[in-house]
Amino acid sequence: MILLAVEAAFSTEWLLWPAVSAGVVAVATALGLPLGLPGEVLLFAVLTVAATLLSRRLIQRVNPSDSPDINARDGRLIGQRAQVVQAFTDGRGRVFVSGAEWPAELEGEAPMVGESVIVEGIDGPKLKVRAA
Known part of the structure; x- marks a missing residue:
């Protein structure tokens, strides 16, 4: 929740996917999955990397770099x-x-x-x- 709150306050987009990953790990833990601390850290890391890479591909598809930048x-x-x-x-x-x-x-x-x-x-x- 703290990561998501910081992301919402500053809109950096750097903390969005770690915040989502932390939320998924929290839900998995609340459901009683026996991950333990090492499993939670590993799940968090894998989800963060996967979400970040997938979001980059999505952003490139939605906003291709060959389109003109309105700020440039x-x-x-x-x-x-x-x-x-x-x-x-x-x-x-x-x-x-x-x-x-x-x-x-x-x-x-x-x-x-x-x-x-x-x-x-x-x-x-x-x-x-x-x-x-």
Whole structure:
């Protein structure tokens, strides 16, 4: 119960399966199964490992890693059209995309202010762009 209470309070998801396993061991003991302390510890360990591994497979199936993460704004910028807001000099300028202004790098002919570019990648705080 303590593990489940801590999990409910902090929502870490680290204690969920140990809490469930502890509950199953408690029910098994309450039903009078003669496990003894070593058997209870072993059952707890096996259930915790099995539940954790199975839950990881379920989570990967329900939430595949190839779907975009709604919190990873940078990754969603790739492929989007951006507007040049500061002229490119020596391949460096600034663009506006997704509600924010970003420093950008460009190889090749530089577009004028107000023209569009396509975001091809991200290098730290800078966007790699190409002419549209």
